[in-house]
Amino acid sequence: MNNSVLDIDVLVSGLEDEVKDLRRDFHMYPELGFQEFRTAEKIEEYLKNLGLKPERVADTGVVSVLEGGGSGPTLLLRADMDALPVTEENKIPYASLNNGIMHACGHDAHMAILLGAAKILVKYKDIIKGNIKFVFQPNEEIAGAKILIDAGVLENPKVNSAMGLHIWAPLKSGEIGLKAGPVFASMDIFKITVKGKGGHTGYPETAVDPIIAAADIIQTSQIIQTREISLLKPTVLIFSKVNAGATNNIIPETVTLQGSLRYLYEGGSESPEHPSDRLKRIVKGVCETHNCSFDMNLERENSVLVNDPEMVEIMRVAATVTLGDDRNIVEHVTMAGEDFAEFAREVPSVFAFLGAGNHEKETDFPHHNSRFNIDEDVLLIGVELLVRSSLRYFKIKETGGNKDSE
Ligand SMILES: [Zn+2]
Ligand SMILES: [Zn+2]
The missing domain is CATH 3.30.70.360 (Alpha-Beta Plaits)
Incomplete structure (x- = not known):
């Protein structure tokens, strides 16, 4: 593991085109909540190519478990899948082809980031003591998380902790918002x-x-x-x-x-x-x-999304390595809502804001706006953050670094 810092850098940068292409593909074919059928198929196909066995939950949700090389806790990583009833006004080659529907919140990026992270994490399978449950969740905009939890997504194997992130235009590209306690209203x-x-x-x-x-x-x-x-x-x-x-x-x-x-x-x-x-x-x-x-x-x-202090600390260390230092890790909260809150009510969780606002690139339009777009240069920051946070989580749990040992 001593070489892992180098390895991760190389693995992440090798995914640049792939993650961008995934994001653009999701962007071109946006689907509304619980209608993410094409999106789900694309995710399943990608996960199968990684040697994973994805399963459907609540029609369009996709869940896949990566079993590590030893026993330990199960960490849930979540990306949301749904688009919005917005007509895209961006003049970009990968603009929405589904009239009146648009990925105007960045969920296209969340899926691409999590798939990229999954591709790297499977390579660390043998050193992971526990499991990672990749959850692609439908209908975030209208409280889809609760439906997945009711369908048993936190069981078999039982989930101990959860992590997620949201592309965030109000924060500048290159910033990561992290804070313990309530962060989404x-x-x-x-x-x-x-x-x-x-x-x-x-x-x-x-x-x-x-x-x-x-x-x-x-x-x-x-x-x-x-x-x-x-x-x-x-x-x-x-x-x-x-x-x-x-x-x-x-x-x-x-x-x-x-x-x-x-x-x-x-x-x-x-x-x-x-x-x-x-x-x-x-x-x-x-x-x-x-x-x-x-x-x-x-x-x-x-519900209010409350970040667990120990999970925040795990991600803060990972974010510091990802960004090179902690100058661009900011405390951020919002009065917007996020249904990841339902996972955070059940298990200790952390949810980060991934800054993607860049005025020169016109990626500072508000979320849900018909001109919303993201700075694609932050996609790999998201991938690296999830990979490093996950590996650190298992390391901390294995060595008993956290007070509540599993
Ligand atoms: Zn939204
Ligand atoms: Zn959103």
Whole structure:
């Protein structure tokens, strides 16, 4: 293993064209969540060529276990597979051929990076004491992880730890974002129907106007994030869809308000801050004041993604070797959601941000934008980070470097 630093460098740089080609192929044929059939076939074919035995889970998910040369823990490495309902506006030779669908979040790169890492890790099979479970997960954008976990992806062999990464345009190319604790926000989505009594706008006293009540709910509920919960506990309440009314001279019967509540601290709506309970309290109080009634529906879409400190430390050492030093390892968090959170709830995990923003290359458009693109020069950083982090994980576990020995 003393030569492994050199070996990995050579192995990684040898994959430059292959990983780029994989990414471009996925980019040209994007598929929406749980429709990633072509994508899954391509992944299966690649893994089979590595001598692995991929299996399908939840129709389009692909899972494959690399059994190491000795017994030990099982590390899960995950890439997401789905694209978005966005029409690509990039003028690039490998632009999307599937009309109205685009890899506008970078999941094409995640798959290419994990396949590249798998190709290298199989070469280290004999020195790995344990197993690596490669998981290609469908439908990240709408909480696909939970479905894979329910289908048993954390069993047989039982997964002990998990790692993942996300291409990240807000960070510069060459930077890696790593931090222990909450890094991606939790998100609850809600729909509130405010019920009044419809009527003639010339006789408002005979009606109950739900629009004033709805406006009051939107205003008053802002105190949750600005007055009731500490600003040091990031909470964002956004009303993103408001529906009511037919025309100028009719007071409508109902107003519907839809939106999201995000939090970047452990527990989310079950936390001591109870932001969703606060929203319900305000809706109830305001509706009473306005003589309206209401229905409210709130559901959890993503949990908060909490990085385990020891797993972060393993990846931090690997990132330092990958980048040459630690100057470009930054602490980063976001109010966006990431369903890798569901794996991190089950086993100690680490999830990194892989910076890919480069203004000269026009790769600094926001995620989900029709001009989103990535700096392909960071693909190999991702491959090397996953390879080094995995090998370090098994080394630490074997030598008992972590407190919670397996
Ligand atoms: Zn996304
Ligand atoms: Zn994404």
